[in-house]
Amino acid sequence: ACGDSPNANKDNANSKGADFLAIGMPNGTVTESNNPFLGTAAASSLGYRWVMYEPLGMWNNVKPADPAKPWLASDIKWSPDYKTLDVTIRDNATWSDGQKLTAEDVVYTFNLIKEKEALNIFALPIDQVTQDGSKVKVTFKSSQFTSWHKIISQIPIVPKHIWEKIADPATDPIKQPIGSGPYTLKSFSQQGIVLERRESGYWQDKPAIKELRYTSYADNNAQTTALATGASEWSFVFIPDYQQVFVSKDPQNNKVWAPGVLGIHGLYINTTRKPFDDPKLRQAMNMVINRADIFNQAEAGYFHPELKSVTGLPDGAGDAYITEAYKGKTFSVDVAGAKKLLQEAGYKLDGTTLKDKSGKAVTIKLSDPAPWSDYQTSLEIIKTNLADIGIAATVEKPNQNVWDQNVQTGDFDAVLRWTNGGSTPFDIYQTVMDGDLKKPIGTPAQQGNFGRFDSPEATAALKAYANATDDAARTTALATLQKVFVEQAPMLPVGADNVGGAYSTKNWIGWPTDADPYAPMQPTQSGALDVIMHLKPAAS
Amino acid sequence: MTIPTSSIEQVIPGQGSMAQPEATKKAKKQRFRFVSNRKAATGLIILGIYVLFAIIGPWVAPYDPSARSNDLLQPPSGDHWLGTTHLGQDVFSQLLEGTRSVIFVGFFAGTVATVLSVLIGVTAGYLGGKTDEGLSALSNVFLVIPALPLIIIITSTLENAEDWLIAMVIGLTSWSWNARVLRAQTLSLRRRDFVDAARATGEKTWRVIMFELMPNLTAVIASGFVGTVIFAVLSEITLAFIGVASADTWNWGTILFWAQGQQALAREAWWWFIPAGLAIALLGTALSLINFGIDEFVSPRLRSVGKTKIKTASGNTVRMRIGFTPVLSQGATPVATPVIRKETVQ
Amino acid sequence: MKYFLQRLAFYLFTAWAAITLNFFIPRMVPGDPVQALITKYQGQLSSDSIQSLYILFGLDDDKSLWQEYLDYWNQLLHGDLGLSFTFFPTPVSEVISKSLPWTLMLVGITTIISFFLGTGLGVLAGWRRGSWADGLLPVTTFLSSVPYFWLGIIAIYLLTGPDSFFPSSGGFDNGLVPAFDQYFIPSAIRHSLLPALTILISSVSGWILSMRNMMVTVSSEDYITVAHAKGLSDRRVATSYAARNALLPNVSGFALSLGFIVGGTLLVEIVFSYPGIGFQLFQALGASDYPLMQGIFLIITISVLVANLLADVAYLLLDPRTRKEG
Amino acid sequence: MSQPVLEIKNLNVGYGLGDQAVRAVRDVDLTLHRGEVLGLAGESGSGKSTLAYGMTRLLPPPGVITGGQVIYHPEQGEPYDVLGLTDRELRGFRWAETAIVFQGAMNSLNPVHKISTQLTDVLRAHRPEMSEAARNARAREMLKLVGIAADRMDAYPHQLSGGMRQRVMIGMALILQPQVVIMDEPTTALDVVMQRQILSQLIELRERLGFSVVFITHDLSLLVEFSNRIAIMYGGRIVEEAPAAAIYKDALHPYSKGLLGSFPALRGPRRELTGIPGSPPDLKGMPAGCSFHPRCPKAFEPCPDKIPVLTPSGGDRSVACWLHE
Amino acid sequence: MTSIPDAKAPAGEVVLEAIGLTKHFPVRRKLRDLFSNRKDAVHAVDDVDLVLRRGKVVALVGESGSGKSTIARLLAQLYPRTGGDIRLHGETTKVKGGAAFRRYCSQVQMIFQDPFASLNPTHTIRYHLTRSLKIHDNAGTTDQDLEQALTELLERVQLTPPERYLDKFPHELSGGQRQRVAIARALGARPEALLADEPVSMLDVSIRLGVLNLLRDLRDRLNLAILYITHDIASARYFADDTMVMYAGRMVEGGDSETVTQSPAHPYTKLLIESAPDPDRLAGLSEADGKDAGNGEPPSLIHPPAGCRFHPRCPVAMERCRTELPVPLLIGDAPGHWAACWLYDRDEVAP
Numbered sequence A: 001a002c003g004d005s006p007n008a009n010k011d012n013a014n015s016k017g018a019d020f021l022a023i024g025m026p027n028g029t030v031t032e033s034n035n036p037f038l039g040t041a042a043a044s045s046l047g048y049r050w051v052m053y054e055p056l057g058m059w060n061n062v063k064p065a066d067p068a069k070p071w072l073a074s075d076i077k078w079s080p081d082y083k084t085l086d087v088t089i090r091d092n093a094t095w096s097d098g099q100k101l102t103a104e105d106v107v108y109t110f111n112l113i114k115e116k117e118a119l120n121i122f123a124l125p126i127d128q129v130t131q132d133g134s135k136v137k138v139t140f141k142s143s144q145f146t147s148w149h150k151i152i153s154q155i156p157i158v159p160k161h162i163w164e165k166i167a168d169p170a171t172d173p174i175k176q177p178i179g180s181g182p183y184t185l186k187s188f189s190q191q192g193i194v195l196e197r198r199e200s201g202y203w204q205d206k207p208a209i210k211e212l213r214y215t216s217y218a219d220n221n222a223q224t225t226a227l228a229t230g231a232s233e234w235s236f237v238f239i240p241d242y243q244q245v246f247v248s249k250d251p252q253n254n255k256v257w258a259p260g261v262l263g264i265h266g267l268y269i270n271t272t273r274k275p276f277d278d279p280k281l282r283q284a285m286n287m288v289i290n291r292a293d294i295f296n297q298a299e300a301g302y303f304h305p306e307l308k309s310v311t312g313l314p315d316g317a318g319d320a321y322i323t324e325a326y327k328g329k330t331f332s333v334d335v336a337g338a339k340k341l342l343q344e345a346g347y348k349l350d351g352t353t354l355k356d357k358s359g360k361a362v363t364i365k366l367s368d369p370a371p372w373s374d375y376q377t378s379l380e381i382i383k384t385n386l387a388d389i390g391i392a393a394t395v396e397k398p399n400q401n402v403w404d405q406n407v408q409t410g411d412f413d414a415v416l417r418w419t420n421g422g423s424t425p426f427d428i429y430q431t432v433m434d435g436d437l438k439k440p441i442g443t444p445a446q447q448g449n450f451g452r453f454d455s456p457e458a459t460a461a462l463k464a465y466a467n468a469t470d471d472a473a474r475t476t477a478l479a480t481l482q483k484v485f486v487e488q489a490p491m492l493p494v495g496a497d498n499v500g501g502a503y504s505t506k507n508w509i510g511w512p513t514d515a516d517p518y519a520p521m522q523p524t525q526s527g528a529l530d531v532i533m534h535l536k537p538a539a540s
Numbered sequence B: 001m002t003i004p005t006s007s008i009e010q011v012i013p014g015q016g017s018m019a020q021p022e023a024t025k026k027a028k029k030q031r032f033r034f035v036s037n038r039k040a041a042t043g044l045i046i047l048g049i050y051v052l053f054a055i056i057g058p059w060v061a062p063y064d065p066s067a068r069s070n071d072l073l074q075p076p077s078g079d080h081w082l083g084t085t086h087l088g089q090d091v092f093s094q095l096l097e098g099t100r101s102v103i104f105v106g107f108f109a110g111t112v113a114t115v116l117s118v119l120i121g122v123t124a125g126y127l128g129g130k131t132d133e134g135l136s137a138l139s140n141v142f143l144v145i146p147a148l149p150l151i152i153i154i155t156s157t158l159e160n161a162e163d164w165l166i167a168m169v170i171g172l173t174s175w176s177w178n179a180r181v182l183r184a185q186t187l188s189l190r191r192r193d194f195v196d197a198a199r200a201t202g203e204k205t206w207r208v209i210m211f212e213l214m215p216n217l218t219a220v221i222a223s224g225f226v227g228t229v230i231f232a233v234l235s236e237i238t239l240a241f242i243g244v245a246s247a248d249t250w251n252w253g254t255i256l257f258w259a260q261g262q263q264a265l266a267r268e269a270w271w272w273f274i275p276a277g278l279a280i281a282l283l284g285t286a287l288s289l290i291n292f293g294i295d296e297f298v299s300p301r302l303r304s305v306g307k308t309k310i311k312t313a314s315g316n317t318v319r320m321r322i323g324f325t326p327v328l329s330q331g332a333t334p335v336a337t338p339v340i341r342k343e344t345v346q
Numbered sequence C: 001m002k003y004f005l006q007r008l009a010f011y012l013f014t015a016w017a018a019i020t021l022n023f024f025i026p027r028m029v030p031g032d033p034v035q036a037l038i039t040k041y042q043g044q045l046s047s048d049s050i051q052s053l054y055i056l057f058g059l060d061d062d063k064s065l066w067q068e069y070l071d072y073w074n075q076l077l078h079g080d081l082g083l084s085f086t087f088f089p090t091p092v093s094e095v096i097s098k099s100l101p102w103t104l105m106l107v108g109i110t111t112i113i114s115f116f117l118g119t120g121l122g123v124l125a126g127w128r129r130g131s132w133a134d135g136l137l138p139v140t141t142f143l144s145s146v147p148y149f150w151l152g153i154i155a156i157y158l159l160t161g162p163d164s165f166f167p168s169s170g171g172f173d174n175g176l177v178p179a180f181d182q183y184f185i186p187s188a189i190r191h192s193l194l195p196a197l198t199i200l201i202s203s204v205s206g207w208i209l210s211m212r213n214m215m216v217t218v219s220s221e222d223y224i225t226v227a228h229a230k231g232l233s234d235r236r237v238a239t240s241y242a243a244r245n246a247l248l249p250n251v252s253g254f255a256l257s258l259g260f261i262v263g264g265t266l267l268v269e270i271v272f273s274y275p276g277i278g279f280q281l282f283q284a285l286g287a288s289d290y291p292l293m294q295g296i297f298l299i300i301t302i303s304v305l306v307a308n309l310l311a312d313v314a315y316l317l318l319d320p321r322t323r324k325e326g
Numbered sequence D: 001m002s003q004p005v006l007e008i009k010n011l012n013v014g015y016g017l018g019d020q021a022v023r024a025v026r027d028v029d030l031t032l033h034r035g036e037v038l039g040l041a042g043e044s045g046s047g048k049s050t051l052a053y054g055m056t057r058l059l060p061p062p063g064v065i066t067g068g069q070v071i072y073h074p075e076q077g078e079p080y081d082v083l084g085l086t087d088r089e090l091r092g093f094r095w096a097e098t099a100i101v102f103q104g105a106m107n108s109l110n111p112v113h114k115i116s117t118q119l120t121d122v123l124r125a126h127r128p129e130m131s132e133a134a135r136n137a138r139a140r141e142m143l144k145l146v147g148i149a150a151d152r153m154d155a156y157p158h159q160l161s162g163g164m165r166q167r168v169m170i171g172m173a174l175i176l177q178p179q180v181v182i183m184d185e186p187t188t189a190l191d192v193v194m195q196r197q198i199l200s201q202l203i204e205l206r207e208r209l210g211f212s213v214v215f216i217t218h219d220l221s222l223l224v225e226f227s228n229r230i231a232i233m234y235g236g237r238i239v240e241e242a243p244a245a246a247i248y249k250d251a252l253h254p255y256s257k258g259l260l261g262s263f264p265a266l267r268g269p270r271r272e273l274t275g276i277p278g279s280p281p282d283l284k285g286m287p288a289g290c291s292f293h294p295r296c297p298k299a300f301e302p303c304p305d306k307i308p309v310l311t312p313s314g315g316d317r318s319v320a321c322w323l324h325e
Numbered sequence E: 001m002t003s004i005p006d007a008k009a010p011a012g013e014v015v016l017e018a019i020g021l022t023k024h025f026p027v028r029r030k031l032r033d034l035f036s037n038r039k040d041a042v043h044a045v046d047d048v049d050l051v052l053r054r055g056k057v058v059a060l061v062g063e064s065g066s067g068k069s070t071i072a073r074l075l076a077q078l079y080p081r082t083g084g085d086i087r088l089h090g091e092t093t094k095v096k097g098g099a100a101f102r103r104y105c106s107q108v109q110m111i112f113q114d115p116f117a118s119l120n121p122t123h124t125i126r127y128h129l130t131r132s133l134k135i136h137d138n139a140g141t142t143d144q145d146l147e148q149a150l151t152e153l154l155e156r157v158q159l160t161p162p163e164r165y166l167d168k169f170p171h172e173l174s175g176g177q178r179q180r181v182a183i184a185r186a187l188g189a190r191p192e193a194l195l196a197d198e199p200v201s202m203l204d205v206s207i208r209l210g211v212l213n214l215l216r217d218l219r220d221r222l223n224l225a226i227l228y229i230t231h232d233i234a235s236a237r238y239f240a241d242d243t244m245v246m247y248a249g250r251m252v253e254g255g256d257s258e259t260v261t262q263s264p265a266h267p268y269t270k271l272l273i274e275s276a277p278d279p280d281r282l283a284g285l286s287e288a289d290g291k292d293a294g295n296g297e298p299p300s301l302i303h304p305p306a307g308c309r310f311h312p313r314c315p316v317a318m319e320r321c322r323t324e325l326p327v328p329l330l331i332g333d334a335p336g337h338w339a340a341c342w343l344y345d346r347d348e349v350a351p
């Protein structure tokens, strides 16, 4: 009777999930928008844009230094100065409406970004896009060494024949997405999206999973509960005490993998405020922060992988970039050392109170919005750590809007915040130290350097690193950056960002692991497509 | 939103029940009758305990509520009566410390809202005319705007959401219902003779309002106050729970916020989540009881009849109810001439 | 007529004032939607995209607040609520139309049930004063003092689980599409049970208490005694005389609470991840999404006003004394 | 005339229980005869209403009937005690045998129902066999009887004037042709012109229909004019009972005398008004002995100690006063 | 056709005088009135003349809603008047508030119908009286003076010993005692005129007399001018020197009390007197009551009948009564006895 009901074949909604993979994100409700260029679209926030639209290549955040895996482009070549990109488009890809995918579509996509500033979310300085048969050449106004991965792996290629008819691609919700990926949109509701496998025309072997069911949960709690009950099989969410809350519910299958990437979290110090303009003081503070506590208590032992290297670069992803001088140098809590350092620098520990050179007690306000409970917990830990060297810290919890504004205008003592992430350490160091991003106190600094760190040396090194044409020059610049970062401690790094996820092997296996980190583990990254392509039914 | 539990018409003390001349000795007792109301007394006692803890809580708390320890997420024990949080903080101390903020915000917001509602409601009701129209329109606008979302928005504009600021916001946005009730009440009082009598005696307008009307509005004002306190407490806790208002002070909402953020229940740390909620519920109950007390004080009809079940002479138990007066004993045989009375001297 | 005009003027004035407030208050919030978005993604979104987002949201050209206000009215009068930022480029009207039915179904029906149930129990408690019904009162007082969200969370913890009948979140089973069919409807009902129960438990007592008090008050009116004196059956006196009159003051309370359906359920929707409008508002707040906030506030304001209007009409119908003639 | 229709025997009615208890009606014996108008007078708080409600068991909580009997003599059949009826029987008894008209007609009529509804629901309860049409016809007939146009059937109480409402109440009281109509200050809210109209009408109806009336007011001049017999209450007791004319001409009890000397006469010579000194007694601290003695100009030795009982003193009258013992 | 002259012998100095006093209360307009440009009003008081003299009591009787209280409130300046004039000692006064109002109050005081409502339940007797003394500067300068004044006041209204009452709350007093307090409060201003609006109607029969006697006593001792408003015409006879009868907002008859009550002229007054309960009727002392004339309702004050307002109920209404407003006409049986009724127009009677 209900044959034409969209739910007619959903009797198995709660039955064994042999055919589908349930992916969840704690994003609140979503509305139907599949515009792959817009971060706010459901397709982006849940990540399913990457199974409908594909990038030129696959870049693995976990191994950022590795070259991209060819995807829509069968060949990717950068000029040594990273100003010219040559790609060859594979000739067996088709759009889900059956049309062939050609280099023209790639040219269209790059031109679209170039012309529509609103869609140019990476602010790419595209100069020219030219086509020669299946080859496309894109030239840039400046070196793209630090952002090549975005161009290759984070720009979805869209079909020209559809998109050129769209009046305003920037504000169109693209309700009927046509892409080159292995899945097409089957149904949409504010809670969940179902994608089904393209049974023909995909340029590779089709994936094993017939249906992808994306669900947007209201918040972390709901998402975690869904993971624990098995309603959700894959997600990226902060789970406090994931062992008890998630893994223990099905220790055989419930797993978490959270590799670090080149993007970190740390305590930005306002270097314009006395006495924190003194690098020695910052260094001393850096020495007492108990990163292990933060990792275990605040980040549940997995979420922000513990930073070990004093350069602030995470293990794994950062290994390739740690320069000679700091290889093997790791953080350790050293209260005595810090005290000694302070004493030498003219500070006095008066009982439990640290007095600065002018005899004033050193106090510091740590601030982060209340809802970020892991940050809050971290701050509580930092607070007790700082007390060890006599610094009286208080934790403030302004609301997010106020906090944002304070951070940007430099109205803070210290905040825990993230850095940009990328394929090189450049983004991390730039966010913290770039003198070009520095704004006077009171003027919003939107891109970075919130602590108003002033180091011409670092600024120059950042420029040199981004524009270098050979690895030697890059290494030199990087060494300078790391030296400044370690010695001046403009920001006290506490943890790495991760591209991990919680997943279940009950129905599907083949997930990336430490042993085989072939792709990032986060369902919203473009690498998710790679993961899905790897998944196989669990033999039960 | 507080739902009025008594209708507006009958909130004037000294009316209705007392319309008949009563014994003079009873007069003094009158003053204490409110307290002798069982509901009110229970409510007041519980509230008193809360207020006491609000004052001494931070001093008697066994631990610094923010202090971390190594007992992470421990269930209740002799050391930690209500267990610890994921950072090893003592939940019981947090609860004690949090009482102050809750009570403070509740009472401060209640005061602000009450003052506003009295100013606006009584003025509108007494002066009437254009003033009334303007002020009524104002309170209607505030009545229409949903308070909680508004409070959330305003609170999120605040630099640092300290307790008194939050209380201020709650107070400023939640006076309208009381103002409306007070206006209606004032209107009905204004028609009563003693107001005209005071005017005819030559009293100035402000004196009429302050000394003739206001004392008669005490019960209404008090119940409005208590209602706003309930609302303010719940709002503050809600704000803290969803992480909007977030000063550094502890309140029960903050405890719940942390507990929920750390998924206390999923981690079976019930001691972290349950007590704060119960504390709220108990405080709310106490305040509601006080309000019932006021209602009953003001409208004697609501007072529960001392004893509602009585025994008749034949041993049956009957319930007192309207329409069927209980008969305790019937003279079995008609008494033709009543000669001897059971009672002679009293 | 003057009365009618006054009423109309009142509704218009209130609407204007509320809409104006709705316009200005969100703009007092420091920070802006782009920044809020960046912050929301905590590093997942590169700060390179800031400029493109400003352009995308149309926030790149500086307009005076006043100009924006005029534009807003202009848009509004054309029935255009703008595009939501959080769900860019979804129009606000679409966001609202997707979520409003959920709220209306869940909270609307619950409020109505709560009203009728509470009123019914209140009638009993008021009429049978001193009987078992009095035992309801302390329990309901306590339950009404329990914060919704706390109750909801405990309910989720205790009653939901992998094998439980009650789902822990959402408005329907994942994988279903809203449609009126035998798959979706039962699922939606199942998902609404716990939140509905939570609302019911904490809201019903208000009705019980106010109805009980009204019953008690009305019960001592002379006409009740007359009704007894007339020898009418107890049930007839209780319903047609006492309850019928006691109901009147509750009607406006009911209308008011109907109006607050949309605004008052934020937390239930948050706790149960219910895809309704309160949750939407909460999201909009976090994202400085003015257009969405304004849209939702507009809906709330309109619904409160409509509810008030209904209350006026209902009162007119129920109380012959207000039906003045001649 | 001398056939009793309602006999109140040793009735005690109080408010509350235990030490809060108030005895508002004390040991009252009173007989209502068929077809007579019995007036009940006494100042405010003397227990008139309590007596009226008590004998019909309509007293709201905390009222209790602590003892006594109310014997009703139906037209046919054996007399029975109203206080001993079950709830069901009592419902059947009410209005069919005794109807009550209260002081405020506005408050006696349910404001939200049409008067037709309120008239007919008596019939629906007591004469379920009657058809809808018959009920309406009867209601219309009653309205006509009390002088209200039948087209006001569909009016709501607030659309009628005070006098009309009171007439509706009287019509409603008579709709089942009861034997006894109790009227508790039925006209105090009306002005004199209306009061007279209604009372004259009532008396006329009584003559036609032959029911008995218990008429309560504290306006003695009104009572004297309209009733056959008057009972005077003070402090919950009946202190004097006599034919109206007898009381007017020569009240025996000092309190009755005082009452009669309290109202100015409209006609005739301007007589000296004496009034009653002091204030009414407090039911909780009732003076020992005769409760009137503190105010009594003629109080003497036995008064403060012993309670006088109502004793016949010849000529169909009785008085409770040591002076007349 | 003679209009009423100031026929009264100048028994006492005129304290307060109302001339052509009129009060209309505007009525809220309804939907259907939108298209008619009518402005409705309750004609509560129309064209009323009244004179209060020192040492005299003027009674104002009339049925409920005839505008008696409105007159009292107008005279107390509690309502602004629509038309006419109020003269205090011959001077036109119109005060709304402030010092002028207080000055006026100190000479004209009002007592309300309901002693249960006119005293503020939250204040003690002492407060009520102190306020009244203080406002009009009669409290003296020291506490002793005040105490003295309070004692005097209470003694004057026969609440003795005063200490027993001073610190009580109104609800602790009986109705008669409360009304005495209300009177004492009015006296605290040392007024020359007292407006007593049904001061005893809410009191018990046995207590009424005491309060009325008290008022009479005050009239004699303090030489007060008293307006005694009542609907009990018998008490007017007993207590007042002059009696005025009101019907539907207009004065219909006036004269000295004995004459008005014993030989009423206006049909309405007759109806009123006939209707008053009269124990003698039973004894057959009065004439048999005829079919009562006044069957019918009091008229609407929003659209009062044209001509004589009583004509729809009047058993002897003439054609003229329906159209022409009767003017006060002297009856002639006693000095100053007049009635606004065409029956007494000589032109009418003559033919």
Ligand SMILES: Nc1ncnc2c1ncn2[C@@H]1O[C@H](COP(=O)(O)OP(=O)(O)OP(=O)(O)O)[C@@H](O)[C@H]1O
Binding pocket: B020, D015, D016, D022, D024, D042, D043, D044, D045, D046, D047, D048, D049, D050, D051, D061, D062, D063, D218, D283
């Ligand atoms: N609910 C009650 N509780 C206690 N005492 C009451 C209650 N109701 C009435 N009384 C007392 O009972 C006594 C008798 O009251 P009742 O109403 O019968 O007097 P009444 O003669 O009808 O007076 P009135 O003429 O004013 O109507 C009064 O003294 C009164 O104070």
Ligand SMILES: Nc1ncnc2c1ncn2[C@@H]1O[C@H](COP(=O)(O)OP(=O)(O)OP(=O)(O)O)[C@@H](O)[C@H]1O
Binding pocket: E025, E026, E042, E043, E044, E062, E063, E064, E065, E066, E067, E068, E069, E070, E071, E231, E301
């Ligand atoms: N404030 C007011 N607004 C409108 N109408 C009023 C107002 N006050 C009195 N009236 C009307 O004016 C008329 C006269 O009222 P007033 O109170 O003077 O009568 P009264 O003779 O004192 O009656 P009662 O004997 O009942 O006290 C009535 O019809 C009344 O309804």
Ligand SMILES: [Mg+2]
Binding pocket: D048, D049, D050, D184
């Ligand atoms: Mg009575």
Ligand SMILES: [Mg+2]
Binding pocket: E068, E069, E070, E113, E197, E198
């Ligand atoms: Mg009056």
